[in-house]
Amino acid sequence: MEILNQLRTHAAENLCEIKIWFRAAHISDFPENGGACIKYKDLQIAVFNFSRRNEWYACQNLCPHKMQMVLSRGMIGSTDGDPKIACPFHKKTFSLLNGQCLNGEEEKISVFPVKVEDGFIYIGFTK
Amino acid sequence: MTRIIVVGNGMVGLKFCEKLISRSADFEIIVYGEEPRPAYDRVHLSSFFSGSSAEDLLLTPYSWYESNKIKLLTGELVTSIDRNEKAVQTHSGRKDHYDILVLATGSSAFVPNIEGVERNGVFVYRTIEDLIQIRDYASKIKKAVVIGGGLLGLEAAKAMIDLRLETHVVEFAQRLMPRQVDDDGSAILVNKLQQLGIQVHINKSTSRIEGNGKLEGLTFSNGTSIDADMLVISAGIRPRDELAKNSGLNVHQRGGILVDDFMKTNDENIFAIGEAVCHNNMVYGLVAPGYEMAEVVVRQLVNDHIKPFKGFDMSTKLKLLGVDVGSFGDAFGETPGSIPIALKDNRNGVYKRVNISSDGKFLLGGILVGDAAQYHLFHQMVANKIPLPNQPESLIFGTSSKTDETSGVKNLPDSAQICSCENISKGDLVFQIAQSGVTTLDGLKKNTKACTGCGGCAPMVNDILKITLESLGHKVKKTLCEHFDYSRQELFGIIKVKELRTFNQVLDSHGRGDGCEVCKPAVASLLASIWNEPIMQQPTIQDTNDRYLANIQKGGSYSVVPRIAGGEITPDKLMAIGRIAQKYNLYTKITGGQRIDMFGARVDQLPSIWAELIEEGFESGHAYGKALRTVKSCVGSTWCRFGVQDSVAYAIFIENRYKGLRAPHKIKGAVSGCIRECAEAQSKDFGIIATEKGWNLYVCGNGGARPQHAKLLVNDVDMETCTKLIDRFLMFYIRTADPLTRTATWLNKMEGGLDYLREVIIDDKLGICDLLEKEMKELIEGYHCEWKKVVDDPELQKQFKHFINSDDTDPTLSFVEVREQKLPSNWNEMRDKNK
Numbered sequence: 014m015e016i017l018n019q020l021r022t023h024a025a026e027n028l029c030e031i032k033i034w035f036r037a038a039h040i041s042d043f044p045e046n047g048g049a050c051i052k053y054k055d056l057q058i059a060v061f062n063f064s065r066r067n068e069w070y071a072c073q074n075l076c077p078h079k080m081q082m083v084l085s086r087g088m089i090g091s092t093d094g095d096p097k098i099a100c101p102f103h104k105k106t107f108s109l110l111n112g113q114c115l116n117g118e119e120e121k122i123s124v125f126p127v128k129v130e131d132g133f134i135y136i137g138f139t140k
Numbered sequence: 141m142t143r144i145i146v147v148g149n150g151m152v153g154l155k156f157c158e159k160l161i162s163r164s165a166d167f168e169i170i171v172y173g174e175e176p177r178p179a180y181d182r183v184h185l186s187s188f189f190s191g192s193s194a195e196d197l198l199l200t201p202y203s204w205y206e207s208n209k210i211k212l213l214t215g216e217l218v219t220s221i222d223r224n225e226k227a228v229q230t231h232s233g234r235k236d237h238y239d240i241l242v243l244a245t246g247s248s249a250f251v252p253n254i255e256g257v258e259r260n261g262v263f264v265y266r267t268i269e270d271l272i273q274i275r276d277y278a279s280k281i282k283k284a285v286v287i288g289g290g291l292l293g294l295e296a297a298k299a300m301i302d303l304r305l306e307t308h309v310v311e312f313a314q315r316l317m318p319r320q321v322d323d324d325g326s327a328i329l330v331n332k333l334q335q336l337g338i339q340v341h342i343n344k345s346t347s348r349i350e351g352n353g354k355l356e357g358l359t360f361s362n363g364t365s366i367d368a369d370m371l372v373i374s375a376g377i378r379p380r381d382e383l384a385k386n387s388g389l390n391v392h393q394r395g396g397i398l399v400d401d402f403m404k405t406n407d408e409n410i411f412a413i414g415e416a417v418c419h420n421n422m423v424y425g426l427v428a429p430g431y432e433m434a435e436v437v438v439r440q441l442v443n444d445h446i447k448p449f450k451g452f453d454m455s456t457k458l459k460l461l462g463v464d465v466g467s468f469g470d471a472f473g474e475t476p477g478s479i480p481i482a483l484k485d486n487r488n489g490v491y492k493r494v495n496i497s498s499d500g501k502f503l504l505g506g507i508l509v510g511d512a513a514q515y516h517l518f519h520q521m522v523a524n525k526i527p528l529p530n531q532p533e534s535l536i537f538g539t540s541s542k543t544d545e546t547s548g549v550k551n552l553p554d555s556a557q558i559c560s561c562e563n564i565s566k567g568d569l570v571f572q573i574a575q576s577g578v579t580t581l582d583g584l585k586k587n588t589k590a591c592t593g594c595g596g597c598a599p600m601v602n603d604i605l606k607i608t609l610e611s612l613g614h615k616v617k618k619t620l621c622e623h624f625d626y627s628r629q630e631l632f633g634i635i636k637v638k639e640l641r642t643f644n645q646v647l648d649s650h651g652r653g654d655g656c657e658v659c660k661p662a663v664a665s666l667l668a669s670i671w672n673e674p675i676m677q678q679p680t681i682q683d684t685n686d687r688y689l690a691n692i693q694k695g696g697s698y699s700v701v702p703r704i705a706g707g708e709i710t711p712d713k714l715m716a717i718g719r720i721a722q723k724y725n726l727y728t729k730i731t732g733g734q735r736i737d738m739f740g741a742r743v744d745q746l747p748s749i750w751a752e753l754i755e756e757g758f759e760s761g762h763a764y765g766k767a768l769r770t771v772k773s774c775v776g777s778t779w780c781r782f783g784v785q786d787s788v789a790y791a792i793f794i795e796n797r798y799k800g801l802r803a804p805h806k807i808k809g810a811v812s813g814c815i816r817e818c819a820e821a822q823s824k825d826f827g828i829i830a831t832e833k834g835w836n837l838y839v840c841g842n843g844g845a846r847p848q849h850a851k852l853l854v855n856d857v858d859m860e861t862c863t864k865l866i867d868r869f870l871m872f873y874i875r876t877a878d879p880l881t882r883t884a885t886w887l888n889k890m891e892g893g894l895d896y897l898r899e900v901i902i903d904d905k906l907g908i909c910d911l912l913e914k915e916m917k918e919l920i921e922g923y924h925c926e927w928k929k930v931v932d933d934p935e936l937q938k939q940f941k942h943f944i945n946s947d948d949t950d951p952t953l954s955f956v957e958v959r960e961q962k963l964p965s966n967w968n969e970m971r972d973k974n975k
Contacts, residue, residue, distance in 0.1 A: 017191065038945045046644075046654075047680025052943040057950075065644070065654055077191075082952045083696050086684050090656030092622070093582075099657035101684030101692060106657065120191050 469505025707734025
């Protein structure tokens with residue numbers, strides 16, 4: 014799947030592969046305990062603010078189930094403490110640690126590293 | 141240190157290594173693999189065509205072998221064994237000494253000897269390399285034929301469909317899956333496959349592959365033929381026994397390295413396992429028996445609980461192209477005297493056959509196609525010789541309701557194997573539950589590893605958990621999810637008494653973790669039902685429709701439904717809707733609830749659409765919420781010559797009374813002006829029907845997947861009494877129902893049923909009617925239009941944007957024009973386009 018491969022080539026396996034830290038938006042632009050979508054080149058990236066744990070996660074905005082650009086509008090949560098996102102369409106859930114689908118056999122989603130500096134959110138890409 | 145060489149790095153060879161290193165560190169392990177990459181998941185090979193990459197299919201990465209000190213040599217074909225010197229030699233000339241040799245050489249695709257089989261465009265379906273070649277070739281062609289209608293062949297057919305090719309399956313036998321299902325089962329399967337666009341040709345023996353260089357078609361022995369651009373042969377396997385044979389090891393005349401019950405060949409230092417093996421005249425083409433063989437060898441090597449390989453039950457349950465197929469025990473009724481009982485349902489595409497013993501006491505085996513939900517139960521009944529019920533036909537003709545299944549589990553002996561992947565018996569599970577105090581399925585999975593393989597045993601494990609907990613005196617409690625140990629009803633009380641206003645407060649004081657997509661909307665609904673504060677204050681705990689106050693539709697656009705109480709609307713307002721829909725290019729449709737839905741709005745357009753609607757005197761219709769939707773009405777006594785009361789006026793009054801009311805699920809109402817019931821009030825959560833003397837009130841009906849008529853609560857009451865009873869009824873429902881439970885289901889589950897409901901809300905048996913009325917009054921007085929809250933507050937409007945770092949709209953939104961309006965592009969097509 015072209016669109017998924019395109020995302021995978023941007024997602025880093027480990028931090029030393031990161032070439033670009035893209036300044037996405039200010040912390041205050043994101044809702045608390047929820048997500049928003051940012052645009053990087055032609056990509057749509059869902060960024061999630063886990064305010065309760067003071068953690069940030071990012072993944073592709075595309076839900077692989079029905080190929081919809083909606084994950085950023087989904088509900089965040091956790092399973093056994095691991096952060097996850099539920100797609101708003103059919104509540105398919107995906108781990109934000111490794112992108113695995115947690116309640117089905119959907120494709121793995123790409124996840125991206127996030128860092129916070131001077132109040133801004135940066136997303137790491139390989140290109 | 142004993143030096144072990146494993147020849148073959150497939151699924152069984154790898155499993156052998158895993159099992160050995162988990163038991164002992166006293167072995168030096170060297171693995172030779174012929175293929176260029178380490179062991180991959182051959183069972184799910186066809187997922188390569190639905191998006192998995194070769195890397196995704198790897199069972200373990202190279203690093204796993206390294207960190208476990210296993211030396212892995214891929215791309216090295218072992219060509220000979222010097223049994224006297226105890227050494228192997230590879231095609232590159234490498235020589236290696238062993239103390240123990242394990243042959244896990246697997247199998248290759250069986251290629252029948254057909255004229256023309258060497259032509260271009262003919263492939264086998266076996267390795268990732270085969271698949272890469274097939275994929276490359278498929279990009280240039282249209283029509284594929286698969287030879288082989290067995291398990292592997294149908295897997296290959298699925299791959300052809302995933303490659304978007306016209307797909308034909310050719311089977312030599314008179315049915316598909318000849319080893320698993322009979323002719324009738326096959327007929328159902330053929331039907332299902334044809335619905336998926338796969339053409340099936342049975343009883344066809346291919347005599348020649350036509351073409352000139354590359355293939356152009358197949359000719360069958362009966363003279364007929366078929367055109368084809370590509371041929372995939374998946375007609376069975378042949379054990380890879382040539383290495384063993386050339387080294388003087390005994391092999392079966394039809395193929396397969398001969399082994400004894402301990403997987404030993406005729407050389408005591410050489411074992412053989414997996415598909416390469418012939419044990420007791422059987423070659424096993426499945427992975428589970430191979431794993432068992434690996435276990436048998438490992439136990440001998442570490443000298444612990446040594447056991448023989450006793451053959452393997454070939455019962456299987458699988459999902460082929462979305463169709464469930466199960467085959468268990470004596471599937472074809474070959475036991476002397478066995479009696480078959482079969483159900484063939486062409487309408488629903490279901491075939492069930494059970495074979496019972498001649499005395500009618502035991503189940504011997506059977507076949508399930510289209511619905512294999514009973515597979516595990518039946519399989520257990522066979523394996524454990526559970527006595528049949530008096531009418532054994534009830535097994536397949538009766539409804540397979542949940543209660544039957546739990547009683548089935550109850551009768552299983554402790555020795556019954558429940559999880560065949562991890563080899564866990566019922567006794568193991570019961571022991572764990574009693575000892576460790578686990579109360580959840582997830583906990584039990586963690587403790588025992590049950591259900592962690594294929595997951596097929598999960599329903600039985602859950603039933604065993606339930607039964608065991610009940611027998612231990614536990615009350616099985618309905619909790620929301622892993623973050624709350626309370627039921628919805630308990631949380632209602634907690635939130636109210638402790639005056640909790642936000643999800644975070646509720647979670648901090650009475651829950652744990654971060655919440656999830658189950659508890660967040662449930663608590664959001666409770667907070668709305670109790671305090672009626674604007675839900676926009678906590679947008680991220682709302683389901684997406686509530687979060688954006690509109691209904692998300694295919695493609696990611698939203699639909700907007702303004703309230704049209706009772707279905708009554710002025711021409712001016714009708715024109716206003718038309719004008720606004722035209723301006724924003726929205727698709728419009730009349731809904732089933734007598735109002736108008738406007739589809740296709742972008743998320744950033746929503747606030748301005750609402751602003752214009754509000755300007756024209758509309759307000760939110762709450763079509764997005766678990767809330768009161770509509771109160772439908774017939775035209776009633778004002779116009780209708782049959783009408784006995786003014787149903788429109790009453791419907792408008794009621795809809796405005798309860799608008800914005802949030803509940804465990806959506807609520808619909810209706811008012812009919814006479815006994816003819818044109819408003820269909822008896823299919824609603826509450827329905828009111830006019831009589832000569834007043835109104836009849838019906839409750840707890842619904843349409844939907846399981847339609848249920850509403851039940852008569854009271855008759856011939858005046859409007860004031862009727863309204864008061866609806867107040868009490870709805871509030872009692874809001875307080876006590878589980879999340880996402882409609883009133884009909886709520887009543888069905890209520891102990892005492894309708895009589896009890898009457899006792900509570902009419903006779904006031906619990907003394908809560910005043911409270912219910914007071915709570916309802918507060919909710920009604922607290923009503924606000926949620927759209928207006930957003931329109932009036934620029935801060936709230938900020939989240940109505942697709943990107944937060946750009947004003948661009950979502951470039952993937954796409955529409956087509958149909959019947960002079962726009963519709964979203966078909967999402968299956970979109971999905972395929974992206975493939």
